Amino acid sequence: MTTSAEAPSSSTLLDHVEAINWNRLQDEKDGEVWNRLVNNFWLPEKVPVSNDIPSWGTLTEEEKVLTMRVFTGLTLLDTIQGTVGAVALIPHSLTQHEEAVLTNIAFMESVHAKSYSSIFSTLCSTKEIDDAFRWSKENPNLQRKAQIVMDYYHGDDGLKKRVASTILESFLFYSGFYLPMHWSSRAKLTNTADVIRLIIRDEAVHGYYIGYKYQRALEQETEARREELKAYTFDLLFELYENEVQYTHDLYDGVGLAEDVKKFLHYNANKALMNLGYEAMFPSEVTNVNPAILSALSPNADENHDFFSGSGSSYVIGKAVETEDEDWDF
Amino acid sequence: MTTATMTSAQLIYFSSVSNNTHRFVEKLQLPDGETARLPLRTAEETLQATEPYVLVVPSYGADGGSGSVPKQVIKFLNVESNRRLLRGVIGAGNTNFQESYCIAGDIIAAKCGVPHLYRFELMGTEHDVSTVRQGLEEFWKQQSSLSAV
Numbered sequence: 001m002t003t004s005a006e007a008p009s010s011s012t013l014l015d016h017v018e019a020i021n022w023n024r025l026q027d028e029k030d031g032e033v034w035n036r037l038v039n040n041f042w043l044p045e046k047v048p049v050s051n052d053i054p055s056w057g058t059l060t061e062e063e064k065v066l067t068m069r070v071f072t073g074l075t076l077l078d079t080i081q082g083t084v085g086a087v088a089l090i091p092h093s094l095t096q097h098e099e100a101v102l103t104n105i106a107f108m109e110s111v112h113a114k115s116y117s118s119i120f121s122t123l124c125s126t127k128e129i130d131d132a133f134r135w136s137k138e139n140p141n142l143q144r145k146a147q148i149v150m151d152y153y154h155g156d157d158g159l160k161k162r163v164a165s166t167i168l169e170s171f172l173f174y175s176g177f178y179l180p181m182h183w184s185s186r187a188k189l190t191n192t193a194d195v196i197r198l199i200i201r202d203e204a205v206h207g208y209y210i211g212y213k214y215q216r217a218l219e220q221e222t223e224a225r226r227e228e229l230k231a232y233t234f235d236l237l238f239e240l241y242e243n244e245v246q247y248t249h250d251l252y253d254g255v256g257l258a259e260d261v262k263k264f265l266h267y268n269a270n271k272a273l274m275n276l277g278y279e280a281m282f283p284s285e286v287t288n289v290n291p292a293i294l295s296a297l298s299p300n301a302d303e304n305h306d307f308f309s310g311s312g313s314s315y316v317i318g319k320a321v322e323t324e325d326e327d328w329d330f
Numbered sequence: 331m332t333t334a335t336m337t338s339a340q341l342i343y344f345s346s347v348s349n350n351t352h353r354f355v356e357k358l359q360l361p362d363g364e365t366a367r368l369p370l371r372t373a374e375e376t377l378q379a380t381e382p383y384v385l386v387v388p389s390y391g392a393d394g395g396s397g398s399v400p401k402q403v404i405k406f407l408n409v410e411s412n413r414r415l416l417r418g419v420i421g422a423g424n425t426n427f428q429e430s431y432c433i434a435g436d437i438i439a440a441k442c443g444v445p446h447l448y449r450f451e452l453m454g455t456e457h458d459v460s461t462v463r464q465g466l467e468e469f470w471k472q473q474s475s476l477s478a479v
Contacts, residue, residue, distance in 0.1 A: 204426030298425035308465030
């Protein structure tokens with residue numbers, strides 16, 4: 001249950017376990033997040049991806065290859081997070097309930113990884129699938145990001161593992177998530193996009209939770225160590241960002257979308273930092289995500305929904321309507 | 331018998347132990363007494379507003395059904411006078427939650443017939459902070475000219 005920096009064996013598996021009592025929570029967030037994750041549970045088989053077969057046929061060869069490469073890249077990250085990332089955090093948990101939540105996260109990451117295979121088997125031939133997986137093994141920038149994160153997962157520092165994990169959940173996925181949102185904004189592969197939206201929703205809870213636990217663990221550290229971890233976080237994010245820019249150019253230059261993807265990267269890098277309790281780093285001039293992408297993600301996220309900054313479509317003038325106590329239930 | 335804590339704050343907010351919304355409100359740098367945080371636990375006595383106010387409320391990815399509005403906020407809004415003094419809502423959330431982004435703000439705005447003034451993510455960026463600070467200033471000016479008529 002407590003962080004241990006001793007022998008490698010103690011940081012890979014817990015030495016001692018007690019029967020978990022969910023009736024005594026030390027951190028209410030554990031119960032809240034467990035419930036949220038359980039309520040969000042889904043399986044790819046529930047989404048009718050086969051309805052996308054006609055739409056898949058309208059993509060050019062280049063667009064198909066791009067889509068498959070993006071999805072194998074995402075598969076790799078989900079595989080890492082499911083079998084190494086979330087599991088590696090368990091020995092560093094602050095509470096037993098956190099350990100249990102991490103097992104849920106690990107399993108769900110494996111569901112995410114499998115859902116790409118289920119999309120592939122619906123839309124593509126075996127040869128195309130094999131080619132895309134081969135590409136993922138050979139692309140240097142994809143392999144490099146996997147290696148950077150894996151190195152930290154194998155270290156002994158529970159806080160650094162949490163930082164790497166939060167950055168993966170809240171930042172590294174988004175060069176890939178961009179593409180299905182792009183197709184969806186053009187009314188293409190919309191069922192596939194529905195699968196990805198379910199994944200995106202889960203990753204938000206994972207990034208929020210692991211980032212929150214990072215901040216709780218940070219409270220127990222000295223000021224010097226906090227400074228060290230903050231510097232480490234920004235260094236790691238920057239290292240991964242530079243690699244991510246290369247990866248984005250590799251993938252998207254051919255279809256002319258790289259600059260648009262980069263805005264989405266900046267926007268999500270800021271959210272990764274906020275999940276870790278740090279201020280956003282990229283200024284609003286470079287985080288202005290294409291509104292079509294943002295609205296494919298979240299239909300009410302545009303400025304028109306804000307009275308302060310937009311056209312004020314949500315503004316209701318006048319006094320509050322009187323509400324009766326009896327109908328005041330949610 | 332306990333009496334509810336009175337507050338004349340113009341900005342009342344809920345923030346869970348993650349403190350995201352709390353950090354956002356701190357960054358607004360409003361004068362002391364102009365912000366009030368709702369109690370973390372529902373067992374605690376809720377606040378009682380004495381002046382018109384704007385409510386800041388986070389959403390955590392619920393789908394719009396029960397549990398979408400934090401129960402601490404429900405308890406606060408169950409007080410009739412608190413609903414009467416509510417002038418607007420600011421939602422906090424994460425666009426990853428899609429149509430449920432800031433859903434608690436939508437629900438409260440619709441139920442109380444007040445505008446959902448602004449939405450921001452997590453603890454808000456600098457841009458969010460300056461927009462809200464300026465927006466609130468103008469909003470209160472408008473409100474006082476409306477009530478003067």
